[in-house]
Amino acid sequence: MKVAIIGSGNVGKALAGSATRAGHTVTLAAHDPQHAEDAAKATKAHAARSNKEAVKDAELVVLAVPADKVDEVVGALSSDLDGKVIIDVTNRVNAQDPGQVLDGSSMAEQIQKKAPKSHVVKAFNYAFASKMADPNADGTKLDAYIAGDHEPSKQKALQFAESIGFRPVDAGPLAMARVLEGMGLLNILLQIKHNWPWQSGWKLAGPTGDKK
Numbered sequence: 001m002k003v004a005i006i007g008s009g010n011v012g013k014a015l016a017g018s019a020t021r022a023g024h025t026v027t028l029a030a031h032d033p034q035h036a037e038d039a040a041k042a043t044k045a046h047a048a049r050s051n052k053e054a055v056k057d058a059e060l061v062v063l064a065v066p067a068d069k070v071d072e073v074v075g076a077l078s079s080d081l082d083g084k085v086i087i088d089v090t091n092r093v094n095a096q097d098p099g100q101v102l103d104g105s106s107m108a109e110q111i112q113k114k115a116p117k118s119h120v121v122k123a124f125n126y127a128f129a130s131k132m133a134d135p136n137a138d139g140t141k142l143d144a145y146i147a148g149d150h151e152p153s154k155q156k157a158l159q160f161a162e163s164i165g166f167r168p169v170d171a172g173p174l175a176m177a178r179v180l181e182g183m184g185l186l187n188i189l190l191q192i193k194h195n196w197p198w199q200s201g202w203k204l205a206g207p208t209g210d211k212k
């Protein structure tokens with residue numbers, strides 16, 4: 001698949017590395033084009049000079065920027081996102097006052113409203129970048145829960161998740177992004193509270209139809 005990743009930080013680099021390993025063609029963008037260049041060199045991806053250039057030919061657009069930059073990035077891309085599958089990995093984080101971000105909405109649904117002709121899916125936000133680079137823990141594949149309203153786009157995201165080493169799980173409609181974003185926040189708060197090493201992802205235990 002042709003994959004554009006907007007954001008060349010922890011997540012952008014991790015997903016670029018696992019995606020190129022899986023044989024995908026990846027183009028990275030960043031706020032500073034030099035950061036995209038550096039990340040592309042490290043991950044065998046290509047670098048774009050702008051977000052527009054990155055998404056031009058992409059089938060999948062991964063949004064890996066800080067939550068407070070999403071409006072600006074999606075707004076500026078505007079119709080360039082029409083018809084594209086957007087994988088939203090963003091999280092809103094407020095470790096001091098989690099209730100402030102657990103407000104019943106989700107980043108993914110906001111993005112879908114802002115780019116109504118795109119097809120947004122929520123994925124990967126509940127795993128740390130280290131696990132996006134290597135989605136295994138204790139010898140098992142971690143789960144990639146994928147939520148979205150447009151079936152073909154969700155199927156594409158499920159395929160992508162499987163190709164990079166996750167166990168793909170259809171998590172229902174885009175509204176389920178509210179839960180997935182809560183799972184992302186919980187994973188973060190657990191690391192802080194218990195001084196854990198920021199290496200965990202999610203795996204549902206018990207019979208789920210797949211022993212992998």
Ligand SMILES: NC(=O)c1ccc[n+]([C@@H]2O[C@H](COP(=O)([O-])OP(=O)(O)OC[C@H]3O[C@@H](n4cnc5c(N)ncnc54)[C@H](OP(=O)(O)O)[C@@H]3O)[C@@H](O)[C@H]2O)c1
Pocket residue numbers: 006007008009010011012029030031032033035036051063064065066067069072073089090091092124125126127128129130184
């Ligand atoms: N880190 C994790 O383990 C993790 C896990 C799950 C979800 N997330 C979520 O994923 C998102 C990215 O996290 P991260 O840790 O990768 O952040 P990060 O390391 O701070 O990287 C953010 C990237 O976004 C780029 N960016 C900022 N504004 C931009 C713009 N206008 N156009 C293009 N690129 C822009 C930055 O560009 P420059 O390099 O030029 O500054 C940078 O490359 C966040 O929403 C975070 O909550 C993170």
